[in-house]
Amino acid sequence: MEHSGTHTSGGQHGDGGNHDGGAHTFGAGAESAEQLWDDRYREQSRIWSGRPNPQLVVEAAGSVPGHNATALDLGCGEGADAIWLAQQGWAVTAVDVSAVALERASAHAAESAVAERISFQRQDLATWRPDTGYGLVSSQYLHSPLLDWRASAATAAGAVAPGGTLLVVGHYPQGQHPARETFYTPEELAAALDGVLDAWTVNVLETRERFVTGADGESRTLVDTVLRATRNKR
Numbered sequence: 001m002e003h004s005g006t007h008t009s010g011g012q013h014g015d016g017g018n019h020d021g022g023a024h025t026f027g028a029g030a031e032s033a034e035q036l037w038d039d040r041y042r043e044q045s046r047i048w049s050g051r052p053n054p055q056l057v058v059e060a061a062g063s064v065p066g067h068n069a070t071a072l073d074l075g076c077g078e079g080a081d082a083i084w085l086a087q088q089g090w091a092v093t094a095v096d097v098s099a100v101a102l103e104r105a106s107a108h109a110a111e112s113a114v115a116e117r118i119s120f121q122r123q124d125l126a127t128w129r130p131d132t133g134y135g136l137v138s139s140q141y142l143h144s145p146l147l148d149w150r151a152s153a154a155t156a157a158g159a160v161a162p163g164g165t166l167l168v169v170g171h172y173p174q175g176q177h178p179a180r181e182t183f184y185t186p187e188e189l190a191a192a193l194d195g196v197l198d199a200w201t202v203n204v205l206e207t208r209e210r211f212v213t214g215a216d217g218e219s220r221t222l223v224d225t226v227l228r229a230t231r232n233k234r
Ligand SMILES: C[S@@+](CC[C@H](N)C(=O)[O-])C[C@H]1O[C@@H](n2cnc3c(N)ncnc32)[C@H](O)[C@@H]1O
Pocket: 012, 013, 019, 033, 037, 048, 053, 074, 075, 076, 077, 078, 095, 096, 097, 098, 101, 123, 124, 125, 126, 139, 140, 141, 142, 143, 144, 146, 147
């Protein structure tokens, strides 16, 4: 495992996943992913930072949208990544299971004047399958106790066009985290995509440290698992 030592400071998901703070109860008793995540979003008027995720900015900043300027953001939450991608010139499809999150994301997009470049859709990735043929597919911290991350990573890969880019970023499991089974190492991510990425070039597969400041004002170092891969042209 390579530790790149890239240090970033926060981002859309800059709190390092406060969705799972006290996570031993997160998801318990939820009847559906929609209910779980709507309830989670309703707990606060804003959950994430409003800034794009740092690994997305690092990895996608160099990929100027080409002839296929379509991007898919899976589990878009409050929309900061989708807005940033639209500002970079992508036509973005942004998907989340939570109507509450999507309402906020749409409002933020309207404020940022790129609303016409983003299509927000409420979909449950447990069953929904996106169109194929996206120039960029981004999955950022798509962790949920009701979603199999291995299956959603494969779904993300399946939506990428030949020549397009897959970017999967998730929390690296540190310590005895109660949500351990929803996090993954680079090795686990590679194993989950074994066979799926046969006709791909893996550009990045590593861990990266990230400095964040929590709501309590305390600074912490988090570790991300980062995969960027390019689907070979036919
Ligand atoms: C930890 S948050 C990350 C949000 C955003 N990508 C970010 O980085 O800030 C996980 C997101 O995935 C969404 N999600 C969870 N399960 C889902 C599912 N089955 N289908 C679609 N979205 C889902 C949640 O509503 C939530 O917005």
